[in-house]
Amino acid sequence: MKFLFLEPFYGGSHRDFAKGWVAHSGHDIHLATLPARFWKWRMRGAALHFSRTVGDLAAYDGIVTTGLMSLADFKALCDGCCPPVLLYLHESQTTYPLAPGEQMDLQFVFTDLTTALCADRILFNSQSHFDRFFRALPGFIGRMPEFKPHWATKVIRSKAAVLHPGCRFDPDLLYPAPLPGGPPLVVWNHRWEFDKNPDAFFSALDRVDRMGIDFRLALLGETSQFQPTAFLEARSRFGEKIVHYGYEPDKDEYTRWLKRGCVAVSTAIQENFGIAAVESMRHGCLPLLPRRLSYPEILPKEFHRLFLYADDEDLASKLAAILRQPEHFSHHRPVLADMMARHAWSSVIDRYDRELDLLVESRRQRTKDGRGTMDDGRGMRDEG
Structure with missing residues (x-):
């Protein structure tokens, strides 16, 4: 028809x-x-x-x-x-x-x-x-x-x-690529707007940084004409830790960043589904998501305790644990990637x-x- x-x-x-x-x-x-x-x-x-x-x-x-x-x-x-x-x-x-x-x-x-x-x-x-x-x-x-x-x-x-x-990703992906060496990469792949709550994200990163935990930061996601002040301040605050800053329009290059990521974080106050979270998990990122909105629905229940956080303090604590010892969590990456295949078109x-x-x-x-x-x-x- x-x-x-x-x-x-x-x-x-x-x-x-x-x-x-x-x-x-x-x-x-x-x-x-x-x-x-x-x-x-x-x-x-x-x-x-x-x-x-x-x-x-x-x-x-x-x-x-x-x-x-x-x-x-x-x-x-x-x-x-x-x-x-x-x-x-x-x-x-x-x-x-x-x-x-x-x-x-x-x-x-x-x-x-x-x-x-x-x-x-x-x-x-x-x-x-x-x-x-x-x-x-x-x-x-x-x-x-x-x-x-x-x-x-x-x-x-x-x-x-x-x-x-x-979701537009490869349904036949068999296994996430091994994490690259060096400091673990934190990924933000959401719109740069108020409803994604970037202030809470950068606040958690600041707390982790003050603990002496090393990391790198890829700031992806679509940007509008008016960028939230939080991103401009973060560019100055985190400096050389930022390995990518701004929207990546090329889908293949965007995917390559996800494959390098250790953990993808959301702090959204508005998210009716969460395609960005599904994409990041499919390509090997560990999720760190708020215990609200649609996230408990798209993240399998057996992972709620590890990867859903209750508040800003819980976010910083769980992020620090992952970045300190990513190898302790890496066995979850292929399991989550396989589960997310259910969302492929x-x-x-x-x-x-x-x-x-x-x-x-x-x-x-x-x-x-x-x-x-x-x-x-x-x-x-x-x-x-």
Whole structure:
């Protein structure tokens, strides 16, 4: 079958996810994108752009899109001729943390709500994300002064499920390369933004450094126009310990850095799945992850005690232990690398393509039965 993939924010994990699905799918998927910038304007305006540029929607059996677009606007502009839509939620404004000094714009949360209502199928990228969304949504609806659509939570939940994203790495990698000699390498491979909490990361490194433990530092991950002050200060603070500083656009070179890494650290306060953590483990890095968000979900339970930390003190303590004696932990590297192979696109693509099959089948069945896509919600009483 033929599908249209609308990605209004084509960068980072959104870009990798879209490219991976298109490349591995047994279906014909046409990708239409907008650059990964001005996310607020994308949520407001991407629907207007795509409605005029994607051509005849009758040529497609279905549509895939992600959350940074108003699906309600798009479907309205398509004059009722939109094929069934699968919505993949990498993130949602309902649960996204605010940057320092920023106030929540409730219109973006409302766009989450109406987009989810307009989708025929919704996939969340982790159980953690799914749970937090449905915990937060009733509270948002409750803030409305009257005519509160409490029925919406049940309608959205009825068509939602969890499917971890595929990852673009070699599923046939047999064994991580031996760690290179010299001081162990600490890897940061996350976005350089506030929600990844770099201050806590560099604070832990500073404590380890003051213990007299030697290490090297590779600062990878995508950077924005405005770098957090923590990175600029770290460049001065750690000096020659930093062997790489800045985004590495070449996938092969990025992978080579991961293969050299001893430990990859996350201090995120926002992470709905954790592709960076999965990639680092797949290529041989030991993980050091907070005991929150999606990390307990993606790290196998038998490793929680060793590699999940409870707070900043626990992070510094566990990081110091790994860097002092990496050889005591190295036997875990091939086990974790093998476990992460389950996230390769080749391992998950059948489940994704089955979702597309079901998307089209369910629309055909509803059409045959004479029902629309939102009948479950139309008949429910408003409890304003």
